[in-house]
Amino acid sequence: MNVDVDLSPLRDYLEAEELDGYLIDDDASDSDQRYVSGFTAPDPYQTxxxxxxxxxxxxxxxxxxASTDASADSVTRRAAYDYQRLVAEHGQYEGKIRMLAAFLEDxxxxxxxxxxxxxxxxxDGLREHGLAVTVEREGIVTDIRAVKTEWEVDQIRASQRANEAAMATAEELIATADVEDGILVRDGEPLTSEDVTExxxxxxxxxxxxLDETIVACGADGADPHDRGSGPLEPDELIVVDIFPRDxxxxxxxxxTRTFARGDPGDEARRRYDVTRKAYEAALETVAAGVTGAEVHDVACDVIEDAGYATLRSDPDTETGFIHSTGHGVGLDIHEEPSVSPAGGELEPGHVISIEPGIYDPAVGGVRIEDLVVVTGDGYENLTDYRIGLEPTAGDRQ
Amino acid sequence: MNVDVDLSPLRDYLEAEELDGYLIDDDASDSDQRYVSGFTAPDPYQTxxxxxxxxxxxxxxxxxxASTDASADSVTRRAAYDYQRLVAEHGQYEGKIRMLAAFLEDxxxxxxxxxxxxxxxxxDGLREHGLAVTVEREGIVTDIRAVKTEWEVDQIRASQRANEAAMATAEELIATADVEDGILVRDGEPLTSEDVTExxxxxxxxxxxxLDETIVACGADGADPHDRGSGPLEPDELIVVDIFPRDxxxxxxxxxTRTFARGDPGDEARRRYDVTRKAYEAALETVAAGVTGAEVHDVACDVIEDAGYATLRSDPDTETGFIHSTGHGVGLDIHEEPSVSPAGGELEPGHVISIEPGIYDPAVGGVRIEDLVVVTGDGYENLTDYRIGLEPTAGDRQ
Structure with missing residues (x-):
């Protein structure tokens, strides 16, 4: 259990604003509630x-x-406020509001x-019952959980272990496929993006x-960072494999993310791979507490622009080159704080971020290399243990 | 694509309340938005x-x-309202509000x-910009999508085909396991709930x-309808298998849901199985347009009470017997309208509902039998094609 959660920034805010409490009304899909309560349930509950x-x-x-699992100081059941009777008397909407008003009064x-x-x-229902409801606009809880406890880093590391096994599966499929009539073939059938994803x-x-989605995108598909990829994989083309599993x-x-190519993708593709790898290495070397996400992003942009490719920094309207940010926080959400982009603020020890520069062009394909790291006082610890290389190999991948 | 969506009840409501529009601000996890827009995206969007x-x-x-997939009359990109500039000038919160206010004005x-x-x-942000925002409390869109179009019934039928294949996998594992030292064994290892789930x-x-979760619950685990089950499966015990996949x-x-037992679960367990099956059959025979969900639920309760077991109708505090409702709507959400419970209103043609009575007691285990049906004018069409029987068999299951 995540025992080291520090909600003091939230309590400081409540004190400064002279508010009595902070209320969440959601279900398991809300990561803030899961974090604050240490609990998850398929149906809505309140924290x-x-x-x-x-x-x-x-x-x-x-x-x-909830009584055994949650990291809460008290757990109350709805029946304590006669919830069923309130719903029978006042309907589902008003019944819930009356229960919540009684809970808050308690x-x-x-x-x-x-x-x-x-x-x-x-x-609006609580307001009708005389409660003052103010929206907290800055996302204080989201900022709190951007800084991971040791326990959380261990959980993310475990998910990345599973990810490495999955990447090895994908790499081996690509490495061991036959090449026939311009496509990759397994057991006599075309090897498709969908097959590798499965x-x-x-x-x-x-x-x-x-996981909800995976990216296995070949050739021009890989040049669109949001394309999941489809159809037969081809030799002599870049294949982007981006996996983001959840425990x-x-x-x-x-x-x-890793990028592979069977056969010869051509000199320009190789050059882009090398430039992306340099941008990845330069960005990683920059990561440390006190550095901003924007500075890390700038370093990646420097490498890519120096090699002659466009970035959104050099040309905000470009549709080729480096057309996304360098990274993002990863935790209970796949995209969370902090940002490693032009808007990225100061990195703190315990921030877990992806570093994932890439270069894209439909005419050449896409390259992206991505690791997951935790920020430390003087640098970072890489949570990823997976070889970087364009040529796919089967087994012995580390 | 779901072309036959009829939003006229929503438009009638807007006209009656003298409101200009109905606005949703959510992401793919909101089934109402997915239904109304015919679109799904990982990031928030507005309908x-x-x-x-x-x-x-x-x-x-x-x-x-969105332009190609959505069933919308118009699609606008955020850039049309200079979203990035608004965020740069006013911050993320106020920037979004200003964009939405401009979209509504348009x-x-x-x-x-x-x-x-x-x-x-x-x-609250829109209200500060002078827009009137009223909460629609009845859930009109949820009611609209409770009645499925033919296209939707086809999609649910396809998901149930996949479900039948998965149930056959589970049944075969249970049927073909060896029995050693009081547990089921496969390839010399204990066969666990977790193995079958995988x-x-x-x-x-x-x-x-x-799917997010599956239930493979043996013995006392199966007596708690919310227990997912864990550990080695045992012979001579009831095993509840409840699968709810999403395409x-x-x-x-x-x-x-099906309930199986390897070996001999005992006379009392067999009797409960037979009573549950009779309740399931009686409830199904009652289903028709114009009948209420409450009436269907009552018929299931009648059979179970007549056999001498408690229900929540005969004893609201009972923790054994029939301790949940007879069914629920199934569609883009696993639990949706209509309800087949004491609160269940009139069934309409196109409602897709589960019929799933059960009898539970930690001392005996749990029994539940569940099919998925679509309500028709004079009865129902069963969307499930899977044999009902306590003894698991491998292959030839229809």
Whole structure:
């Protein structure tokens, strides 16, 4: 369990704004609530942070698990406020509002801050019952959880181990495929992006991870960083493999990208691979507490621009070259704070970020190389242990 | 594509309330937005319904796909409102609000209804810009999408085909396991809930489906309808297998439960199986347009109570017997309208519902039998094609 959560910046905010509490009304898909409560449930539940503690309101079905699993100071079941009777008397909407108003009153809370995505239905309902509801606009909880505890870094590291196994599966499929009639072939059938994606997912499942999407993008597909790839893979083309699995138990993501080519992708593709690798190495060397994400991004842009390719810094309208940011935070969300982009602020020890420069052009294909690192006082620790190389190999990959 | 979506109940509501539009601000996880827009994206986007049409506001990255895929009358990219400049000048929060205010103004909208889960940050921001924001409390869109179009029924049927393949995988593992030292054994290793779950997931993946959770619960685990099950499976015990996959492409769920036992679970377990099956058959026979979900639920309760077991109807505090509702709607959400419970209203043609009575007791284990059906004018069509039987068999399962 993530025991070292420090909510003091949130409590400082509440004190400064003279608000009694911070209320979240959401379900497991909200990472802020999962982080603050140390709990996850398929159905909506409520988390209240006061100066005195963290308080959960859950259904009877979830009460037992919440009492043992959650990192909360108190857990209350809805039945404590006669929820079913309130719904029968006042309907589902008003019944829920009355239950919440009673829960807040129980904790001496007359005014709450809420996250930007707090349900308007709940906010307006509470206001009708005389509670003051203020939107906390800066995302304080999101900033708090950008700095990982040791326990969290261990969870992300475990997800990256699963990711390495999945990447090895993909690399081996590409390395061992036959080449026939201009496509990669396995067991006499075309080897497609979809085939490799399926084997990646199965490998991740066997390591306790799931994922919504994977990128296995060949040739021109790989030149669009948002294209998931489809159809037969081809020799002599760049193949971008980007995997971002989530541990089904802990909820922590990992992220890694490698680019491979069977056969000869050509001199220009090789050059782009080398430049991307240099940008990746230069960006990594820059990472340290106190450096800004913007500075790290600038270093990657310097390398790529010096090699003669466009970046969004040199040309905001370019559709080729380095057309995304250098990295992003990774944790309970796949994209979270901090940003390694022109808007990126100061890096802190415990920030977990991806470093993933790339160069894209439909005429050549895409190159992207991505590792996941945790920021330390004087640099970083790489959470990724996977060989970098354009030519795919089977086995012995480290 | 789901072309037959009928938003007229929403437009009637807007007209009656004298509101200019209905606004959703969410991402792919919101099924209402996915349904109304015919579009899904990992990042938030906005959908506006007016009397004139359905209008989308998306990022530049999503614009191309939205233009071709979405069932909207217009698609606008954020850049049309100088979003990046607004964020640079006013910050992320206020920048987004100003963009949305401009988008609404463009469509002549000065007042909007929003869903209950609409972000309070967005609602309060728009109000500060003089827009009227009213929460639509009844869930009109959720009611609209409870009635499935033919296209939707086809998608759910396809997910249930994948589900049948996964159930066959599970049944075969249980049927073909060896029995050694009081547990089921495969290849010399204990066959666990986790093993069966993994093979279910892999089968689903190969059929284009994913799932967050599966239930493979043996003995006392199966007596808690929310227990996912863990550890070695045992002979002479009831094993509940409940699978609810989602098609990764279409987003439509399926749902099915079977209960198996290797060896002899005992007379009482067999009796409970037979009673559950009778309750399932009686409930199914009751399903028809014009009948209420409450009536269907009552019929299941009648059978179970007549056999001498408790239900929540006969004893609201019981922790054994039939301790959940008879069914729920299934579609883009795994639990949606209509409800087949004491609160269940009138069934309509096109409602897709589960019928899943069960009987539970930690001393005996759990039994649940569940099919998925679509309501028709004079009855139902069963979307499930899977044998019902306590003894697991390998192959030839239909």
């Amino acid at each position: 209240l942070v006061t100066q005195a503690g963290v308080h959960l309101l859950v259904s009877g079905l979830e009460y037992g698990r 904790h001496g809370v007359g005014s709450v801050a809420v996250p930007r995505n707090f349900p308007t239905g709940t906010a 084997e990646i997912e199965i490998t991740l499942l066997r390591h306790g991870c799931a 089904k138990e802990t909820g922590y993501f990992a992220d890694m | 506006l319904v007016t009397q004139a049409g359905v209008h989308l506001l998306v990022s530049g990255l999503e614009y191309g796909r 469509h002549g909208v000065g007042s909007v209804a929003v869903p209950r889960n609409f972000p309070t940050g967005t609602a 093979e279910i997931e892999i089968t689903l993946l190969r059929h284009g489906c994913a 990764k492409e279409t987003g439509y769920f399926a749902d099915m």
